[in-house]
Amino acid sequence: MPEAPRKIRVQCVINGKAASLEVYPMARLLDVLREQAGMTGTKEGCGEGECGACSIEMDGVLVNSCLVPALQAEGTVIRTIEGIADAGQLSAVQQAFLVHGGAQCGICTPGMILAAVSLLSRNAQPTESEIREALSGNLCRCTGYTKIFESVVEACRQQGLGK
């Protein structure tokens, strides 16, 4: 018979700060981030890896936090939307979303920004099709995507200008 379920302790780094969390091993990292680490910027959309609203960076790669069991966060370095601005200074991507109307209702926005930031961190000069592909796992039901796409194009341009 399986033993009675019990919580485990998971140590990780969230937005630059060491965190020690008591979690059920298969709790969704999404819930742990929102409810235990206070990172409510990460949103839940579909809860099944289709919409990208819960996108975060884990050890430098983009993941859907609804599909990560909390146990697998052990020893990882996590970045959520709260960790994207640098000391109150918006990142180029965030700034571009503001200027170009890349956000409307805002539910998809943290995931969109994480997907865009993740793209720019591995590819500073993406082509238009690379941008489209990088955003294809993030669904938005407001903007029609054009303004989001334009925001990311602008962020690339700003970044290219050394901003």
Next chain:
Amino acid sequence: MRSYVPQYRMATPRNLADALERMAREPGAWRPFAGGTDLMVLLEAGKLPHRQFLSIWKLPELRGIEVTPTHVTLGALTTYSEVRRLEVLAREFPLLCRAAAETGSIATQNRGTLGGNIANASPAADSPPALLVYDAELELVSTRGARWAAFHGFWTGYKKLEMRDDELIRRIRLPRNKSGWTQFYRKVGTRRAQAISKVCLAGAALRESGNIADVRIALGSVAPIVLRAVATEQVLREGKQLTPAVVRAAERALAHEIAPIDDIRSTARYRLGVAQNLLLEFCEVLAN
């Protein structure tokens, strides 16, 4: 409805030997859990009946790539993102890279693994058609030792695997003998990104002085398993030339050996039509 998470146990084995010992001690009690892109979806839907998992995600013994003169061998935990980045695969096994690029989103590709795609045994999986075309072999390990098995025949029915409860897929090996072959991969889904396939066809053929000397064809989403279309292959191999009569015979053979169904993603009728059209497209590519 969502599963009740406290009911689930997950442990992290110290290393591969530790994982295999646990699986041998209580056969069937522990199931491997890699990137979670399939299992967490079931958990969320309240459809994950098994309750105990071993997180194998961090086991280095299941990672890495080895290139020898005869084979490219990939650790079972090779992610789709890694597949897309490997030059030797882009050069010699482009269908696998294509399949990886068409699997889910980038976030999914960062966590989904080849071994997981095989173990999960979805008939709609994207990498298995390519793996079948490339005559992939699987290394299965347990405390009793290691064995290699052909991937063709490894799935025996819907979600049924030729694998014991105490075994893990450790590596996937691709023989480096298809580089001169003409290769084709096309996945048809509702949208270009992030869709699960309605029909997917991978094909490769060796042409010698205008004749079809050898051919492999595999399809997803048209049967309880991803299927090697051996009867269709035989028609093309025996026909040698892609005459209209041979192509028509191949289409008939394909219709006979696939078994598409109506489900939430498509209909049997549409799938049959698309499967035949993809076969035609493959034949056109071969003819040019």
